[in-house]
Amino acid sequence: MTIDGKHALVTGGGTGIGLAIARTLADAGAQVTITGRRLSVLEEAAGPGLHPLEMDVTDETRVQSGIARAVTARGPVQICIPNAGIAEGRALHNTDSAFWRHMMATNLDGAFFTIRECLNGMRGTEWGRVIAISSIAGLKGLKGTAAYTASKHGMIGLIRALSEDYVGKPVTFNAICPGYVDTDIVNRNSASIAERAGVSEAEARDMMLSANRHGRLITPEEVAAAVRWLCAPGSESVNGQTIEIAGGQI
Known part of the structure; x- marks a missing residue:
């Protein structure tokens, strides 16, 4: 099974890790929807196989309508990459509810909305990959980043639960945890x-x-290479895993 012609969706796909992933998948033949809040950034990043879509992952209605438009244009999403996120440290005693909710809305709620809407179409296909971009903070506590660490732990919990829900089916769920x-x-x-x-x-x-x-x-391209591997033949039994890209054991 190759990804040539398959529809991939990468949130936060206009810069950094997301753009590296999108370009790697497009180079492999996928049609990639790249999403983000700033259309100008997405349009600047767009190229062969890359299709910009303005979408704020914290807004459930916009995620629903945005992914629906992408599916109408390019078919069911078969490679879903929840990558959009924010990383900011703050001591818990200085963390107000607005900061906490913004972190969770972006990093965890955004992944939930994105995966759910992509799965609606993916479930009717013969193959699918959901690869969440978490962090080493999803596997260990990072000093001074309680909200961020909690959001990334939650993302991994979501991926692990979904891998159990779909075990034995042709859809896999994994998380990449970069340093x-x-x-x-x-x-x-x-x-x-x-x-x-x-x-x-x-x-x-x-x-x-x-x-x-x-x-x-770590370079963004190193993370993108791991995503490409999880979409390649021979990765079918890699499911529910957290793949660390941190230069050694964390």
């Missing part, structure tokens, strides 16, 4: 960590580098 990836999120977090820890931004970046066991940032 620190070389994206704009890392650059933004350098300033945030520096402020919280009382260090320079260069020192904050070094802290993130040292958290990856091999001492360097």
Whole structure:
């Protein structure tokens, strides 16, 4: 089974990890819907096999209507990549309900809405892949990131439950758990960590580098390669797994 001509949907597909995944799948022959809140960014990223769709994953109605439009245009989604997310640290005693809800609405609710709507069409096909982009924070606690860590743990719980619901069927559910990836999120977090820890931004970046066991940032293309492998022949028995991309054991 190849992915040539199959419809893939990548949320947060206009930049960073999402764009690397979208381009990798398009290069393999898929027709890829890339979603995000900023249409201009999506249109700039669009190219052969990449189709922009403005969609805010925190809005259930927009996710329903957006995916319905994508299905009408390109057929049922058979590769679903819930990737859209935010990463921001904040001590729990400084976390108000608005911050907590925004984190959950984006990282967890957004994955739930996206997977559910894609599954509506995928269930009627002979093959499907759901690959959530979680984080090492989905597998361990990261200091100063209670809301983010909880949201990523929840995403993994969702994937594991769905893998049990569909076990033995031609649809698999897995989560990829990267460490620190070389994206704009890392650059933004350098300033945030520096402020919280009382260090320079260069020192904050070094802290993130040292958290990856091999001492360097992971490239978005490394994450995309794992997604491609999970869509390739021979991956059929990989289901309900959390795949760490962190340069070593976390």
